[in-house]
Amino acid sequence: MPSLDNEDIDRSSTKQSNYSATREEDVIKPISTSSKTISSDDFEKLYEGQPAWDIDQPQPEFVEIADQITGSVLDSGCGTGENALFFAARGCDVTGVDLLSTPIERATQKAADRSLEATFLQLDALKLSELNQKFDNVLDSGLFHVFSDEDRQRYVNELSRVMHPGAKLYLQCFSDKEPTGSGPRRISQEELHRTFDEGWEIESITPCHYLVREENNRQYTSGGPHAYFCVIRKH
Incomplete structure (x- = not known):
């Protein structure tokens, strides 16, 4: 550790703005299924304990595509760093x-x-452009879906500013197949195509599931919340 309408791992990110969910007693209530950006206060409450997504290992979808990723990596909304550290262990910057x-x-x-x-x-x-750096790859596991429509577009614009031409965004978000309830806004494939319509090419959108902490499983679909894993190339 870090939006629009409401949206399968079948295989085995200062309070400056708003975004990344709750200890079990908190997360049982929906964090936000509305179109508003999830507040930093909500995320701070979650980190008083261990959030549902803080699973002490990388999300399996990122492990599966690991061989595709070389060079520099930005983990946007990295949380406690499991995805980032997985790629650091593989020699990425x-x-x-x-x-x-x-x-x-x-x-x-x-x-x-x-x-x-x-x-x-x-x-x-x-404010990613404040990094004054460009990357070969960007990871987003659970950030894209916490933004309002307006902030989502701001976020995508910032991503574009920190990615080399041809760089790829590996994005996992809640999908509209997950019933309304706990967690962030659900995202449809149509929204993804609309958001990345100009200056980007969506190479793939794969239905999958998020892996969450065992104590949070009962809040979601069996096997974990329905999600999409997307590979998106910047022009």
Whole structure:
């Protein structure tokens, strides 16, 4: 650790803006199925414990496509860093950013504990261009779907500013196949195509499931929340 209408792993990211969910007693209530950007206050409450998505391992969809990723990697809305650290262990030059200080502190400690080199920064994803750096790859596991329509477009514009031409965005978000309830807004394939219509090419959208903490499973579809895993290339 970090939106529009409401949207299968069948295989085995300072309070500056708003975004990344709740201890079990908190997450049982919907964080936001509305069109508003999820607030940083909501995310801070979640990090008082261990959020549903903080699973102490990378999301399986990112593991599956790992061989496609080389060079520099930005993990946008990195949380406590599991996806970022997975790619750091594979030799990638990794930077992770998150809105809140707590997950960044935890990610930094994990990197030290595992003797891995990775940079973790507290930064609003709506201000990614402040990094003054471009990347070969961007990871987004659970950030895209927390934004309002307006902030979503701001976010995509910021992504474009920090990606080399031909760089790829690997994005996992809640899908509209997941029933309304706990968690963020659901995203449709139509929304994805509309959002990345200009300056991007969607190479694939694959139905999958999010892996969540065992104690949170009962809040979602059996097997984990329905999601889409997308590979999107910047022109």
